[in-house]
Amino acid sequence: MYNRSYNRGRRGMTFKFKPPRRRRFKSLKTSSVNKKPKTPVYKLRLAKIAVLVLIFAVVFASIVIGVNFSKPESKRVKSVYYKTSTENNNADLLRVVNKSNPIDKNYVPELVEKDGYSLSVLAEKSLDKLLADAKKQGISIYVKYAYVSYDEQKKLYDAQYKMNIKKYGLSEVKAQARTNVVIPQAGRCEFQTGLMVSFRSEQKGKFKDSTASDWLDKNAENYGFVLRYTPDKTSQTSMSWNPKSYRYVGRENARIMRSLNMCLNEYSYYVSSRDN
Secondary structure (H helix, E strand, O other), rough: OEEEEEEEEEEEEEEEEEEOOOOOOOOOOEEEEEEEOOOOHHHHHHHHHHHHHHHHHHHHHHHHHHHHHHOHHHHHHOOOHHHHHHHHHOOOHHHHOOOOOOOOOOOOOEEEEOOEEEEEEEHHHHHHHHHHHHHOOOOOOOEOOOOOOHHHHHHHOOOHHHHHHHHOOOOOOHHHHHHHOOOOOOOOHHHHHHHHHEEOOOOOOOOHHHHHHHHHHHHHHHHEEEEEEEOOOOOHHHHOOOEEEEEEEEEHHHHHHHHHHHHHHHHHHHHHHOOO
């Protein structure tokens, strides 16, 4: 379209065509300063996935908790924490006695006299049941000794110490080091607690190869006893392996120690750290 203007001149009417003015339109493009950056698509997808996973986790946890509490009390999942039984609340059961934790020379636990040995009253019933059940199954297990007083332990240690010097020709320092890994010094021995038991068998040969040793290894924890000095924990106990010495810690403690593969030194520290 052209605009027409009429000019009258000598030659009559003339037409003058003028090009139309161009309309100036504002740019549809907004300024890069005010424009908000778009969120990448992959980030939006990740955010959606994260929300869905969180919702699923909450729903799943709710279902598990509901199922657990709908079970009878005996079938509910219990914590491995040692206080699942009031039996384990006695601090003496987990008392570690060694060079770092000596026991007073005058300490005497509440004892019960048995046939040829004395024992802490805390372990009496469990030990009686262990011996009775083993006998029913045809396993000959006997108690060699249990509670050992401070003075008796000192005599045992001195005798072993002198024997190492005489038999092996060791110096006093080396004889003492050799004796310490076999027999604890007086005041550093857990037999003084009355909770340690040394077993024996009438079967010929070494005790570790006897059926009594095999039976104890499989069943002792059911009566609250654990092998005190195992071959794989010598660095923790500072004692050589002794297949005869079992320590009473209570059934629940014994079960947890076995499941966690802990000796008494490790487990006692584990429990005290949980308490703190």
